[in-house]
Amino acid sequence: MTFEPESLGQSRSDLAEALRSQRKRAGKTQTWLARRCNMSQTKISNIEGGKLTPSLVDVEVIIEALGTDGPVASEILAVARTANTEWQDHWSSRRRGLDKKQNELATLESLSTEFRFFLLSMITGLLATPEYVRASIADVPGDQSKTIAKKLERQQVLYDSSKSFTFILTEQAVRWPLLPPMAMAMQLDRLASVSRIPNVQLGVIPLGGHIQERPLNTFTVYDRRLATVETGTGALILRDHRDVTAYLRDFEAYERFAIFGDDCRELLAEWSMNFARQR
Secondary structure, three states: OOOOHHHHHHHHHHHHHHHHHHHHHHOOOHHHHHHHHOOOHHHHHHHHOOOOOOOHHHHHHHHHHOOOOHHHHHHHHHHHHHHOEEEEEHHHHHHHOHHHHHHHHHHHHHHOOEEEEEEOOOOOHHHOOHHHHHHHOOOOOOOOHHHHHHHHHHHHHHHOOOOEEEEEEEHHHHHOOOOOHHHHHHHHHHHHHHOOOOOEEEEEEOOOOOOOOOOOOOEEEEOOOEEEEEOOOEEEEEOOHHHHHHHHHHHHHHHOOOEOHHHHHHHHHHHHHHHHOOO
16 A cells, blocks of 8 residues: 555544455454454444544454454554554644644653654754754744744653653754854763663663664654654654564664763763863
8 A cells, every 4th residue: 555644534433344344244343343352342333433543563463353454454454554654744744833743742752752853953842951842843924932932842751760760862853054153062961971870771872883773864762652753844654563673673773873871961061061171
């Protein structure tokens, strides 16, 4: 199946219709299917009504229970995979208002407990100084004061001891001069400070030695259920367990090359001093 971002919303209704049709073809009721799949009848109803997007595992269980196989099963699974993928383009986010996006991220952070951030090219908002946050959205027209305030407000989640955070930054992400030298020095000091929060691990991958991995994108994994992947024009939200697992494996691979703890803070201090000398 060809991936078309504009078709993702339609795929959810297509999946609901396909599963409903397969159940009726098999001559089974929602109650029978729910019992056979160890699900509630309400869940089956919501899936068939398009109110709930089932996971790929849910779909596999349902079509097996209904005896669906061959090309039809393959097509339904392909639709399910697309339905578990969401595309958010930058232009739509800007039209809605970037402060709305911050509300969505805050909700996602409130519902998650384990966070893994791989930062390829710049520093994420949770780690940023106010100056860095402001510079990161300087190209967005209009008054962005609400967005900046909400980005900074979200940083409080780092101090929630019930949650754990692992940040891996490439040297490029840390040292990219988005701000003037002294402001960059302060940003690196901020990273060192955050790395001392008990439930936060912050590591840096220096550009030296031999690194066999080939990172392509910044990404975040929330618990083990959702991954977001950033591109130049938007972000993919992936819920398929195979996609999430793939990014977890990538994260573990990059983690092996990262420097943490005192060694990381020593490196950050060195880079911070280099910026400070440039003033």
